[in-house]
Amino acid sequence: RGGGGGGYGGGGGDRGGGGGGFRGGGGGGGGFRGGGAGGGGGFDRGERAPLGPEQTxxxxxxxxxxxxxxxxPxxxxxxxxxxxxxxxRxxxxxxxxxxxxxxxxxxxxxGKGPKAVNLKMVE
Structure with a gap:
């Protein structure tokens, strides 16, 4: 009956819903016994953390x-x-x-510190 959530998305159920999720948002919702607000957090698919400048x-x-x-560096x-x-990659x-x-x-x-991405060899 209750809502669920987790994984990549949200959940629902006849008494409301839950949200959350590993990668961002999720819905929640409805059911015939009441509404449920969705929850969210983290980075959604397609949304990226800002990259630092290229450095060597x-x-x-x-x-x-x-x-x-x-x-x-x-x-x-x-x-x-x-x-x-x-x-x-x-x-x-x-x-x-x-x-x-x-x-x-x-x-x-x-929160462990930055990680290097977009690597290229420099001669």
């Missing part, structure tokens, strides 16, 4: 087996996390210590 840096460490590494800022999926071979790359950053949704 040197690979400090990368472990392909563990799937991550770090880049030291040339501007002297804090090291930036690099996930293996960003390397694969860029079509690059596994990164090697000392390689120069360019990248942009995205904030980590868990």
């Amino acid at each position: 840096g040197v690979v400090k460490f990368f472990n392909g087996a563990r799937g991550f590494g770090f880049v030291t 040339d501007d002297g800022g804090a090291d930036v996390f690099v996930h293996v999926s960003a390397v694969e 860029a079509g690059l071979p596994p990164l090697e210590e000392g390689q120069k790359i360019s990248f942009q950053t995205l904030p980590d949704p868990k």
Whole structure:
């Protein structure tokens, strides 16, 4: 009878609804016994966190087996996390210590610091 929610969307039911969801919004709603307000949060599909400016840096460490590494930005800022999926998305071979790359950053949704995206090799 009650509403549900979760996963990627919202729920409903005869007494109202719930919302929420992993990626954003969701509806909720109606039913014959009353309304329910939808809930939401996070980034919706298609909505993106703002990208940082393109910058360059040197690979400090990368472990392909563990799937991550770090880049030291040339501007002297804090090291930036690099996930293996960003390397694969860029079509690059596994990164090697000392390689120069360019990248942009995205904030980590868990608040752990920025992560590098849009990687490119710099010669």
